[in-house]
Each structure stands twice: as structure tokens, then as C-alpha cells.
Amino acid sequence: xxxxxxxxxxxxxxxxxxxxxxxxxxxxxxxxxxxxxxxxxxxxxxxxxxxxxxxxxxxxxxxxxxxxxxxxxxxxxxxxxxxxxxxxxxxxxxxxxxxxxxxxxxxxxxxxxxxxxxxxxxxxxxxxxxxxxxxxxxxxxxxxxxxxxxxxxxxx
Amino acid sequence: xxxxxxxxxxxxxxxxxxxxxxxxxxxxxxxxxxxxxxxxxxxxxxxxxxxxxxxxxxxxxxxxxxxxxxxxxxxxxxxxxxxxxxxxxxxxxxxxxxxxxxxxxxxxxxxxxxxxxxxxxxxxxxxxxxxxxxxxxxxxxxxxxxxxxxxxxxxxxxxxxxxxxxxxxxxxxxxxxxxxxxxxxxxxxxxxxxxxxxxxxxxxxxxxxxxxxxxxxxxxxxxxxxxxxxxxxxxxxxxxxxxx
Numbered sequence: 125x126x127x128x129x130x131x132x133x134x135x136x137x138x139x140x141x142x143x144x145x146x147x148x149x150x151x152x153x154x155x156x157x158x159x160x161x162x163x164x165x166x167x168x169x170x171x172x173x174x175x176x177x178x179x180x181x182x183x184x185x186x187x188x189x190x191x192x193x194x195x196x197x198x199x200x201x202x203x204x205x206x207x208x209x210x211x212x213x214x215x216x217x218x219x220x221x222x223x224x225x226x227x228x229x230x231x232x233x234x235x236x237x238x239x240x241x242x243x244x245x246x247x248x249x250x251x252x253x254x255x256x257x258x259x260x261x262x263x264x265x266x267x268x269x270x271x272x273x274x275x276x277x278x279x280x
Numbered sequence: 281x282x283x284x285x286x287x288x289x290x291x292x293x294x295x296x297x298x299x300x301x302x303x304x305x306x307x308x309x310x311x312x313x314x315x316x317x318x319x320x321x322x323x324x325x326x327x328x329x330x331x332x333x334x335x336x337x338x339x340x341x342x343x344x345x346x347x348x349x350x351x352x353x354x355x356x357x358x359x360x361x362x363x364x365x366x367x368x369x370x371x372x373x374x375x376x377x378x379x380x381x382x383x384x385x386x387x388x389x390x391x392x393x394x395x396x397x398x399x400x401x402x403x404x405x406x407x408x409x410x411x412x413x414x415x416x417x418x419x420x421x422x423x424x425x426x427x428x429x430x431x432x433x434x435x436x437x438x439x440x441x442x443x444x445x446x447x448x449x450x451x452x453x454x455x456x457x458x459x460x461x462x463x464x465x466x467x468x469x470x471x472x473x474x475x476x477x478x479x480x481x482x483x484x485x486x487x488x489x490x491x492x493x494x495x496x497x498x499x500x501x502x503x504x505x506x507x508x509x510x511x512x513x514x515x516x517x518x519x520x521x522x523x524x
Contacts, residue, residue: 153425153427156425156427156428157325159428160325160328160329160332160428162332165328168328171324172321172324172325175320175321175324176321179319179320179321204376207374207403208319210403211319211321211322211374211403211424212319212321212322214403214424214425215319215321215322215325215424215425215426216321216325217425
């Protein structure tokens with residue numbers, strides 16, 4: 125009975141991952157991260173992703189702050205933040221977030237304020253979606269481990 | 281353009297030779313890589329990639345810190361600083377303060393450290409940037425995101441097929457070439473250090489298949505040298521003639 129729980133959870137995880145790939149939210153770099161996770165580094169993916177979340181939220185705050193200033197928007201600084209955001213997103217396989225950064229950066233290079241505002245809106249939306257889905261994925265994984273763990277009681 | 285290609289180019293004066301004769305076996309010490317990237321996410325990933333390929337890793341967040349680690353920083357006097365031996369430096373290109381390119385120049389400009397292979401990483405696949413780095417002496421250029429296959433290829437490069445670290449091979453090369461007699465197709469270190477060798481900088485024609493020296497049987501060299509250890513690189517495959 126408990127074994128079934130673990131298997132079902134694994135199926136749920138795979139289904140979620142497949143969906144995220146299909147939607148283009150994640151790309152193969154995420155799989156690469158999973159390959160780097162093993163017994164010696166069992167939480168690698170969630171560790172990297174949590175660092176990514178922290179960095180991203182800082183960058184989003186900065187971008188928001190730069191755009192709030194109606195008098196002068198430091199487009200150059202925006203570009204720097206976006207480059208960072210693009211880089212880290214690509215490193216974890218966050219394809220859609222990265223693509224939105226590219227469009228946002230193009231607007232900033234043209235000093236296009238409405239374009240940047242739209243870019244920020246899109247970016248925040250994509251980032252939120254990604255974060256929710258990855259949290260869901262990690263939650264499923266945790267539950268799966270618990271379910272699988274109970275199936276194998278402690279040996280002496 | 282390759283989406284995630286690895287490019288490299290050798291200076292014309294360099295030649296690579298194969299070691300067929302028996303050499304004293306060296307301890308296969310762990311390779312020590314210095315990774316430089318301002319992004320914490322990328323540092324974490326590259327560190328893991330390197331560790332999983334059995335490398336020792338030191339990850340720093342800036343070119344400045346990299347130089348400090350090497351003992352090259354002008355501000356912190358490093359007289360007599362031994363430092364941990366570094367076998368490879370892998371650095372991001374776009375960094376605030378000192379870029380990877382500037383770091384590359386500083387390293388290649390140092391007599392102590394210019395032998396260390398430097399690999400540049402960049403999220404931008406810009407040919408001009410790649411060329412500039414290779415011209416300045418970078419061994420390779422990796423387009424991000426970095427994958428396990430990229431790092432495994434680097435490892436083949438640091439260790440030759442004989443399992444010897446490239447730095448150790450360079451030491452052997454130097455010693456052997458000094459011992460050898462008049463050479464037309466002499467050995468030379470992997471990096472350009474041909475100043476103390478009697479070899480001609482760039483042979484205009486193919487050298488004899490079996491060299492008379494006792495060093496080793498060198499493969500036929502084309503003006504564009506190639507390394508048997510770098511067969512994985514697409515660019516190198518194009519340039520290779522019959523290197524084996």
C-alpha cells in the first residue's frame with residue numbers, strides 16, 4: 125500500500141516535469157542538474173534552485189525599483205540585471221524566464237519605457253509560475269521520499 | 281553556428297607529440313581547478329560539475345579574487361607565496377570589475393602562471409569574442425550553460441591520453457628537448473615556450489614520419505598542430521589531418 129504511494133508520487137512528478145518541458149518552462153539543462161544529484165549530493169537541485177530563487181527575487185526588486193523612477197530610468201543598469209537573470213535562468217534550465225529576459229533587455233536597450241514595464245510584468249508572471257511549479261515538484265519529491273522510506277523500515 | 285560549441289585554436293608554433301616510449305609513472309594526482317564566476321548559481325553548478333569529474337575545485341567570485349588566490353594580485357604582496365598548484369582556470373567572460381578576458385590577459389602575461397590553461401565561459405555565442413579570447417591564449421571557449429560533456433572534454437585536455445597531467449607533460453617535454461640533439465621536428469611544450477628550444481617555430485612542410493631522435497615517434501605534423509586528446513572538439517576535427 126505504501127509502496128504504491130511512492131510509485132504514484134513518482135508518476136505525478138514525471139507528469140509535472142513532462143508538462144513543464146512541453147510548455148517550454150524548463151529545458152534540458154534542468155535534466156543536467158538532476159544528473160548532478162546523487163548520494164553524495166542528494167539535495168543538489170533544490171539547493172541550486174533555492175539560490176536561484178533568492179537571486180532572482182533580488183534582481184526583480186532591483187528592476188522594479190529602476191523602473192519606478194519616472195524621471196530617469198537607468199536602462200544600462202537594467203541591462204546588467206537582466207544579463208545576470210538571463211545567465212542564471214539558463215544555468216538551471218528556466219527557458220521561458222530566460223526568453224522573457226531577452227525581450228525585456230531588447231526594450232531596455234532601446235530605452236523603451238512602456239516596453240520595459242511590459243517586460244517586467246511578463247517576467248514577474250513567468251517567474252511566479254516557475255517558482256510555484258518547482259515548489260510543487262520538490263514537494264512531490266519530498267513526499268515520495270517519505271513514502272518510499274516508510275516502505276523500507278530501518279534495518280538493524 | 282553551434283549552439284553550444286567548444287572552440288579552440290593552437291598557435292602555429294606549437295607542436296604536440298605523442299609519448300609512445302615508457303615514461304616514469306606519475307601519481308595521478310587530482311586536478312585542481314580554479315573557477316571564476318560572479319554568479320552564485322553558476323559557481324554552484326560548475327563546482328558540482330567539476331567535483332563529479334573528480335577535480336578539486338576552488339570557486340571565487342571575481343577576477344581580483346582569482347589573482348589573489350594565485351598570488352598575482354599587486355596589492356597583496358605575494359613574495360614567496362607558494363599557493364596551491366592550479367591545473368586549470370575556468371572563468372566567466374562577463375563579470376563586473378575585471379572581465380574574464382582581462383583576467384586571461386593578466387594570467388598569460390605572467391611568467392609564473394601563463395602555462396596554466398585558461399578556459400572562458402560565456403552565455404553569448406559571439407564569434408568576435410571567441411576569437412579575441414583564443415588569440416589572447418585561451419585554450420577553449422564554452423558557451424553556457426555548461427554541461428557535463430563540456431567539463432569531461434576539458435578533463436581529457438588536462439590529462440593526456442597517457443593519464444599524465446598536462447603540466448607534468450610540459451616539464452617532461454622541456455627536459456627531453458634539452459637532452460635531445462639537433463632537431464628538425466623537436467618536441468615542444470603544450471604552451472608556447474619554444475624560446476629555449478632549437479625547434480623552428482612553424483615548419484613549412486610535413487616532417488619525416490619517423491623522427492630520428494630518441495624522444496618518441498612523432499606523428500606527422502601539419503602546420504596546424506593538433507592534439508590527440510582534443511578529438512572531441514568540432515573545430516579541431518576540421519583542422520586535423522592525419523594526426524594518428
